[in-house]
Structures are given as structure tokens and as C-alpha cells.
Amino acid sequence: MSNLAASPEFEAVQASVAHSVLLNPRLVELTPRSGISIKRTLPHREIRLIGAWCFVDHYGPTNQSGAMKVAAHPHTGLQTVTWLFSGEVEHRDSVGSVQQIKPGELNIMTAGFGISHSELSSNSTDDLHGIQLWIALPDQDRFIKPSFNHHDDLPISQSENTRIQVFIGSFSGLTAPTKNYSPLLGAEILFKKQAEESFDLNNKFEHGFLLVEGQAKINGQEVPVGSLLYLSTGNNHVELECTKYSRLILLGGEPLLEPLIMWWNFIARTHDEIVEMREDWENDAVRFTAFWDQIGEKIPAPQLPNLKLRPRN
Numbered sequence: 589m590s591n592l593a594a595s596p597e598f599e600a601v602q603a604s605v606a607h608s609v610l611l612n613p614r615l616v617e618l619t620p621r622s623g624i625s626i627k628r629t630l631p632h633r634e635i636r637l638i639g640a641w642c643f644v645d646h647y648g649p650t651n652q653s654g655a656m657k658v659a660a661h662p663h664t665g666l667q668t669v670t671w672l673f674s675g676e677v678e679h680r681d682s683v684g685s686v687q688q689i690k691p692g693e694l695n696i697m698t699a700g701f702g703i704s705h706s707e708l709s710s711n712s713t714d715d716l717h718g719i720q721l722w723i724a725l726p727d728q729d730r731f732i733k734p735s736f737n738h739h740d741d742l743p744i745s746q747s748e749n750t751r752i753q754v755f756i757g758s759f760s761g762l763t764a765p766t767k768n769y770s771p772l773l774g775a776e777i778l779f780k781k782q783a784e785e786s787f788d789l790n791n792k793f794e795h796g797f798l799l800v801e802g803q804a805k806i807n808g809q810e811v812p813v814g815s816l817l818y819l820s821t822g823n824n825h826v827e828l829e830c831t832k833y834s835r836l837i838l839l840g841g842e843p844l845l846e847p848l849i850m851w852w853n854f855i856a857r858t859h860d861e862i863v864e865m866r867e868d869w870e871n872d873a874v875r876f877t878a879f880w881d882q883i884g885e886k887i888p889a890p891q892l893p894n895l896k897l898r899p900r901n
Contacts, residue, residue, distance in 0.1 A: 609634050609818040610811065611796075613646070626720075629798065629816040631850065636900060638796040638818060639841015640770045642666070642850060643722030646800065646814055648715075649674060655716040656709035659885035662869045662876045663699035665730040665855035667723040669774065670695040670707075671755060673800065673835065675716035681705035682877040685736040694739040694755045696766060700725065702868065702875030703734035706883055719798070719837060721774070724855050727846055729769045739766060749783035752776070759838065760787060773840035779830040788825050793840040795819040795826070802834025847899030852890060859897040866892065 611634065613627035630644035631637075643666075648655070656677055670677065672691045679687045679695050682704045689695045697705060709716050725732070743762040744753045754762040756774035764774075773793060779785075779802065789795060797806050798816040806817045807827050819826065821843065828836070849856045854865045866889045868875050 607820055607822075608807065608809065610809065611635060611816040611818060612812070613814045613816075616645075627814040629814075630796070635796075635818050637724070637844055637848075638794045638839050639772055640724045640726070640844045641721060641772070641774075641796070641839045641841060642724045642848070642855070643720070644796075644798060644816065644839070645720040646718075646798065647720070648717035650716055656707055657883060658707040659883045659887050660704050660706045660879070660881065661853055661887040662702060662704045662865070662889075663697070663853045664702050664865050664875075665725050666699050667725065667768070668695075668697045668699070668705075669721040669723065669756070670718065671721070671774075671776070671837070672716075672718035675718065676710035677716075677718075678708045678710065679705060679736075680708075680879055680881045681734075681736055682879050683734055683736055684879070687736070687738045689738070692740075692742070692753065694742060694764075694766065696737050696739070696756075698725075698732065698735045698737075698767075700730065700732035700734045702865070703736075704869075704876040704879070706879075706881045708882060719800070721839070722855075723768065723770075723772065724844060724846075724848055724850075726770050726844065727857065730855070737767065739764070741765070749779060749781055749785055751778040751780060757840070759840075770844060771842040773838065775838045777828070777836045777838060779828075779832060779834040782831050784827065784829045786825055786827050789819075789823050790840065791822050791824050792842055794821055794843055795823065795838065795840040797826070797828075798837040798839070800835040800837060803831040804834050804836060805829040849897050849899050851892075851897055857899055862897055863892065 611629045611632045613629045615625045626645045626647040754764045754775045756766045759775045799811045
């Protein structure tokens with residue numbers, strides 16, 4: 589998914605001592621070609637990263653026909669993660685991937701040195717609801733060869749109260765087969781009935797709980813739908829109190845202490861790298877190989893601000 593916020597570079601500071609921080613979303617438009625708004629909780633002025641998770645968009649549910657139509661756009665230095673709760677989306681990219689994704693399946697695209705892709709929701713359903721996540725690649729891996737993987741065999745556990753599916757890392761006795769480049773966790777927790785549950789956490793990880801639907805209290809703190817509760821390192825467990833059919837996304841990871849520049853759809857370390865990446869996209873350079881899709885368009889890069897971009901975090 590393309591980052592099309594009016595200000596692609598975001599002034600943000602990593603909280604260093606907070607035990608928990610409630611991150612309320614800001615509304616942004618998904619694309620200029622759609623009237624759909626999304627709720628963005630990361631990056632945030634108070635929290636820039638959760639581990640290597642650097643971008644969290646929650647969109648839908650919507651019954652708008654043609655809900656997602658994101659034309660070809662580039663990425664560098666990151667992985668994109670697509671996770672749906674309802675609907676279907678077709679992914680196409682410059683390494684030749686063509687993949688339909690459905691709820692409970694995972695699309696993970698590793699941009700590395702550079703990749704371009706597009707996303708188009710299926711006409712078979714008007715209902716679309718999901719999240720788009722980005723993972724910053726560590727410095728040693730950020731120029732690797734681009735690739736794409738689809739997983740429809742992710743582990744699930746069921747209890748009387750909850751259904752848990754892990755799509756990255758390990759949680760609650762489950763481990764996903766996903767390839768990641770830093771210690772990470774991504775999971776969906778669905779409450780089948782109103783209940784209270786306690787889960788063990790890796791105390792070396794930062795964590796974030798995004799409430800997708802329902803009502804929830806996390807460690808006694810009420811979290812509105814669309815908001816994300818950040819928990820710092822040092823937490824060994826979490827207490828969840830949720831109503832029936834509440835759905836949460838759990839993200840976690842060891843703090844990524846590398847300075848980053850995150851501008852538009854690029855993650856880099858210097859201003860000059862961002863300039864080069866933008867020029868390569870605008871000039872159809874080989875790192876962003878052209879590909880065919882039904883949309884037949886290309887999203888132009890925004891203009892760089894009249895200042896030197898500086899790494900943060």
C-alpha cells in the first residue's frame with residue numbers, strides 16, 4: 589500500500605520511559621482514487637516504532653464497490669504485511685508475483701533494494717476490512733534482493749474464550765513460518781465470548797495492541813476502536829478484558845535502535861539515499877521494473893520538502 593499522507597516525513601520521537609501510551613489514530617485518505625479513509629496509528633508523535641514495526645494502517649469495514657485501487661508504487665528498505673478480516677485483494681509486483689489474498693492468509697513483500705507493486709480489491713465482494721503494516725529492515729538487510737511470499741498455513745489455537753492466529757514470530761505456543769529479519773511478533777486475537785484473559789509477553793519486546801472491533805480493556809485501560817495501546821519493554825504479561833467478538837492485533841519486537849528516514853514509501857538512512865530512490869522511481873530505473881496490472885497507472889512521487897531530511901529514532 590502506498591503512503592499518500594500530505595506530509596510523508598513525520599516528526600516523531602520514540603518514548604523512552606513510558607510504561608504504556610494510548611495512540612489515537614489520525615485519519616488519512618487511502619488513495620486519491622478512493623473515498624475511503626484509513627486510521628493510522630503508527631508512526632505517531634509519541635511512538636515512532638514498535639520493534640521494527642514502523643507503519644500501521646487500519647481500513648474499513650466498507651461496503652463500497654471497488655474499495656481498493658492502489659496503482660503501481662515503489663518501496664525500499666522495508667517489508668509490507670497485508671492482513672484481511674473480510675474481502676479479497678489482488679497483489680501484483682515487479683518480481684512477477686500475482687497473488688489473491690483472503691482473510692486468515694498473509695502477504696509479505698520484502699522490498700529490500702527496491703520493488704514496485706499494486707493492489708486491487710476483488711469484484712466478488714464489496715466488503716473490505718483489513719490492516720496494512722510495514723516493517724523496517726535492519727541496516728545489514730535493507731539492500732537485499734526483493735521478494736514476495738504468501739502464507740495460507742498460519743498456526744491457529746482455539747480455547748473456550750479466544751481464537752489466536754500468529755502471522756509473524758511466536759506467541760501463546762504458536763510459531764509462524766514467516767521470514768523476518770529482526771525479532772518480531774504479529775498475531776490476531778479474537779474473543780469468542782465476553783471474557784478476561786491473561787497472556788505471557790516477551791519482556792525484551794515492545795508491544796502494541798490495536799483494537800479492530802468490539803470493546804476492550806488492556807491492563808485495566810479502556811482502548812477505543814481504532815486506537816493502539818503501546819507497552820514498553822519489561823512487561824511479562826498482559827491482562828485483556830473484552831466483549832464478545834472483540835478483535836485485536838498484537839504487534840511486538842525488540843527495539844530497533846537504528847536511526848531511520850521514513851519518507852513516502854521509502855526507508856533509508858540519509859537524505860541523499862531518499863533523493864536517489866525518488867529519482868529512480870520517477871525515471872523508471874531498473875530497481876523498479878515495470879509490470880502489467882488491470883489498473884494501468886503509476887503513482888508519482890510527491891515533491892521533496894525544501895529541507896534536508898534527517899534520520900530519527
